[in-house]
Amino acid sequence: xxxxxxxxxxxxxxxxxxxxxxxxxxxxxxxxxxxxxxxxxxxxxxxxxxxxxxxxxxxxxxxxxxxxxxxxxxxxxxxxxxxxxxxxxxxxxxxxxxxxxxxxxxxxxxxxxxxxxxxxxxxxxxxxxxxxxxxxxxxxxxxxxxxxxxxxxxxxxxxxxxxxxxxxxxxxxxxxxxxxxxxxxxxxxxxxxxxxxxxxxxxxxxxxxxxxxxxxxxxxxxxxxxxxxxxxxxxxxxxxxxxxxxxxxxxxxxxxxxxxxxxxxxxxxxxxxxxxxxxxxxxxxxxxxxxxxxxxxxxxxxxxxxxxxxxxxxxxxxxxxxxxxxxxxxxxxxxxxxxxxxxxxxxxxxxxxxxxxxxxxxxxxxxxxxxxxxxxxxxxxxxxx
Amino acid sequence: xxxxxxxxxxxxxxxxxxxxxxxxxxxxxxxxxxxxxxxxxxxxxxxxxxxxxxxxxxxxxxxxxxxxxxxxxxxxxxxxxxxxxxxxxxxxxxxxxxxxxxxxxxxxxxxxxxxxxxxxxxxxxxxxxxxxxxxxxxxxxxxxxxxxxxxxxxxxxxxxxxxxxxxxxxxxxxxxxxxxxxxxxxxxxxxxxxxxxxxxxxxxxxxxxxxxxxxxxxxxxxxxxxxxxxxxxx
Numbered sequence: 001x002x003x004x005x006x007x008x009x010x011x012x013x014x015x016x017x018x019x020x021x022x023x024x025x026x027x028x029x030x031x032x033x034x035x036x037x038x039x040x041x042x043x044x045x046x047x048x049x050x051x052x053x054x055x056x057x058x059x060x061x062x063x064x065x066x067x068x069x070x071x072x073x074x075x076x077x078x079x080x081x082x083x084x085x086x087x088x089x090x091x092x093x094x095x096x097x098x099x100x101x102x103x104x105x106x107x108x109x110x111x112x113x114x115x116x117x118x119x120x121x122x123x124x125x126x127x128x129x130x131x132x133x134x135x136x137x138x139x140x141x142x143x144x145x146x147x148x149x150x151x152x153x154x155x156x157x158x159x160x161x162x163x164x165x166x167x168x169x170x171x172x173x174x175x176x177x178x179x180x181x182x183x184x185x186x187x188x189x190x191x192x193x194x195x196x197x198x199x200x201x202x203x204x205x206x207x208x209x210x211x212x213x214x215x216x217x218x219x220x221x222x223x224x225x226x227x228x229x230x231x232x233x234x235x236x237x238x239x240x241x242x243x244x245x246x247x248x249x250x251x252x253x254x255x256x257x258x259x260x261x262x263x264x265x266x267x268x269x270x271x272x273x274x275x276x277x278x279x280x281x282x283x284x285x286x287x288x289x290x291x292x293x294x295x296x297x298x299x300x301x302x303x304x305x306x307x308x309x310x311x312x313x314x315x316x317x318x319x320x321x322x323x324x325x326x327x328x329x330x331x332x333x334x335x336x337x338x339x340x341x342x343x344x345x346x347x348x349x350x351x352x353x354x355x356x357x358x359x360x361x362x363x364x365x366x367x368x369x370x371x372x373x374x375x376x377x378x379x380x381x382x383x384x385x
Numbered sequence: 386x387x388x389x390x391x392x393x394x395x396x397x398x399x400x401x402x403x404x405x406x407x408x409x410x411x412x413x414x415x416x417x418x419x420x421x422x423x424x425x426x427x428x429x430x431x432x433x434x435x436x437x438x439x440x441x442x443x444x445x446x447x448x449x450x451x452x453x454x455x456x457x458x459x460x461x462x463x464x465x466x467x468x469x470x471x472x473x474x475x476x477x478x479x480x481x482x483x484x485x486x487x488x489x490x491x492x493x494x495x496x497x498x499x500x501x502x503x504x505x506x507x508x509x510x511x512x513x514x515x516x517x518x519x520x521x522x523x524x525x526x527x528x529x530x531x532x533x534x535x536x537x538x539x540x541x542x543x544x545x546x547x548x549x550x551x552x553x554x555x556x557x558x559x560x561x562x563x564x565x566x567x568x569x570x571x572x573x574x575x576x577x578x579x580x581x582x583x584x585x586x587x588x589x590x591x592x593x594x595x596x597x598x599x600x601x602x603x604x605x606x607x608x609x610x611x612x613x614x615x616x617x618x619x
Contacts, residue, residue, distance in 0.1 A: 253442040254550055255557040285550040288443060295442040296553055338519045338567065363565055385567075 060348050063380040066330045068362045068369035071322040072259040074300060076250025078270075080313040083223055084243050086213040087236040088119040096120070097232035104222050110241060112218040113156050115181040117225065117238055123183045124238065127212040128152050137207035138188055141166045149207065153177065171205035186211070215241050221306075246311070247280070248302040250319050257282060257298040259321045266302045270317045273310035277303045279321070328361065329370040335382040336360060336368050346383040347376065353383055386580050389500045389594045390491045393427040393453045395602050398619065399486050400425075401456045402605035405612045406484045410477035416470050422457025426450050432508070433572040434541035438560050445552035446542060446559075456609060456618050484608075486601045489594075499590050507579035517575050520566050527562035 088097050101118035104110055112128040127133070131148040142165040150170050153160040158173035171185075178185040185205040220241035232238060248268055252260055260266070264279045281301040288296040302319055304311055311317070336343050336358075343360050346353035356376055362369040370376065391399060401422075408418045429449040435441045440449050466474065488496075491504065511517050525535070528543065533555055536542040545555040563569035584591055606619045 253557060254554040255561070285548075287549075290443070295439070296549065297442065333564075334568065336567070338516075338523065 059384045060381040061332045061335055061384055063378055064330050065327050065378050067327045068330050068364050068367050070362055071320045072256050073318050073320045074250035074252050076248050076317050076319050078311045078313050078315045079247050079249045081242050081244035081246045084215050084241045085237055086239045088124055088238045089210045089236050091210050094120045097236055099226045099228055099230045102225055102228055106222050106224055108222045110220055122211055123181055125212050127214050128218050129214045133209045136209055137166045139166055139204040175205045217243050245306055246304045248304055248317055248319055250300050251294055251297050252300050253295050253297040260300040264321050267320045268317050270311055270315055275308055330367050331382050333363055333366050333368045334384050348381040389591055391489045397425045397453050399605040402608035403484055407477045407481045410481055411473055414473045419463045420460045422455055423459040424455040425453035427453055435556050436569040441556035441560050445556040456614050486605055489598050503580055503583045507576050510579040511576045514575055517572055520571050523566035524562050527565050531558050
């Protein structure tokens with residue numbers, strides 16, 4: 001117990017001296033129900049001869065055959081996967097952002113290198129997130145962004161050496177990418193031109209960062225996308241890409257969490273829908289939130305395979321881990337009596353209850369599994385304590 | 386036994402009534418008493434340690450602290466008092482005392498009341514009970530198998546690593562062992578049976594105590610009404 005907690009408990013248990021009544025009226029700390037003090041002092045109290053115990057109404061239960069499974073069950077929810085929001089931004093001379101074409105639709109898979117949409121007549125290409133997007137790149141510019149772009153273009157199959165300078169080969173590779181998407185690469189405005197354009201065989205090409213968008217992880221599924229003709233709002237949101245699959249998440253207390261290590265098979269149930277899947281992540285220890293009825297413990301994340309039917313975002317589910325056990329004789333736990341550490345049952349019949357020693361093989365949720373034993377069958381009535 | 390102790394709410398009423406009388410005394414002495422009031426707190430029964438898995442998962446081995454609605458609204462912290470006012474408050478606290486309102490609280494140190502005696506006897510009898518002893522033995526063996534040690538021999542509290550995570554873990558394993566030994570409430574139930582058995586022998590005295598309690602609570606309510614507390618808060 002931590003010191004502050006100990007103090008709190010001791011204060012709660014201690015008798016309130018009279019002079020304390022004034023501040024106590026402010027705090028009105030009740031000594032209440034606690035008995036830790038008693039537990040410590042009462043062993044020295046004088047004893048009296050044991051009085052007869054109060055009469056107890058006999059209650060019995062029926063022996064059943066059932067699976068007393070050693071399963072740990074958590075309550076969780078379907079948590080939607082993370083999404084990335086892709087924004088278009090107006091280039092110089094563009095008054096407003098209008099979607100003039102889309103290359104993808106909701107549910108489509110997107111990967112880097114593909115065309116996502118056309119906004120105000122210009123393409124939005126998916127650029128790997130390894131390229132830092134912070135400026136337009138003109139011929140002869142150099143820097144880490146140029147080097148990363150060259151690596152990406154080469155990766156796409158457009159021949160291009162990693163020189164770190166936006167040279168002719170890089171421009172041609174970029175132009176090839178644009179051409180594959182059905183567009184011409186942008187060319188520098190006269191004031192952006194490096195050197196004498198007229199003296200070159202082909203015009204320079206430049207990299208305009210506003211014509212690219214990036215998705216964390218470089219792939220995902222289109223959750224939503226603005227349709228052709230849509231006028232984008234000021235924030236320029238053109239699409240939302242789901243970059244992580246939906247999953248099941250449940251808070252486990254620290255002992256429950258030991259049954260949910262990564263890779264553990266888990267059975268998820270939502271109503272009549274059942275899915276066998278596995279734990280993919282377990283968080284570190286997290287504080288609880290009493291306001292949300294959330295206990296301290298660990299968040300267990302279980303995979304929801306794409307396309308699995310019957311699970312909607314926010315839906316409540318149960319997540320069970322642990323092997324199911326074959327059916328056996330079973331009685332309510334409170335039917336199990338002990339004498340010298342040996343468990344036994346009292347089986348009711350016509351006369352006095354019959355005592356039968358048993359072996360308890362499992363205990364879960366108030367039920368005890370009993371190993372088969374002569375003298376005990378399904379339907380027998382056993383006395384409860 | 387709860388019929389013979391104040392409930393948490395009744396305890397708030399009685400303590401607040403006593404506080405009003407003390408503050409009357411302070412004001413009669415010429416001082417101004419700053420606004421006061423607020424909620425109370427109560428602890429769960431913890432005689433035989435943690436008894437609920439949900440409480441253990443939330444609090445570890447620390448008893449649950451419940452907030453008991455107060456008779457008066459919560460007030461900011463009282464301003465510091467002058468030495469003379471502190472002396473007067475102490476004097477008034479002594480002179481008013483409990484104002485004839487008995488302290489009927491379970492667990493008060495040194496309490497020689499019949500209720501306390503019954504509980505003390507019941508605790509001793511419970512600890513001699515063979516079912517209790519078997520339960521305790523089974524619990525200790527289960528804990529030992531899990532590598533958990535008692536804080537001290539005979540105690541219901543357990544050693545833990547000190548972190549909140551470990552405290553909760555130990556409290557949950559403690560509950561598992563209690564469940565495997567017959568249920569976490571078993572010793573509490575045994576205690577209640579021994580209390581009930583003794584109560585039969587002292588029923589007439591206990592009836593008188595119950596009446597005394599009812600009378601004290603009614604008197605406290607009247608004091609509170611006289612000081613402007615609305616019936617809806619009583």
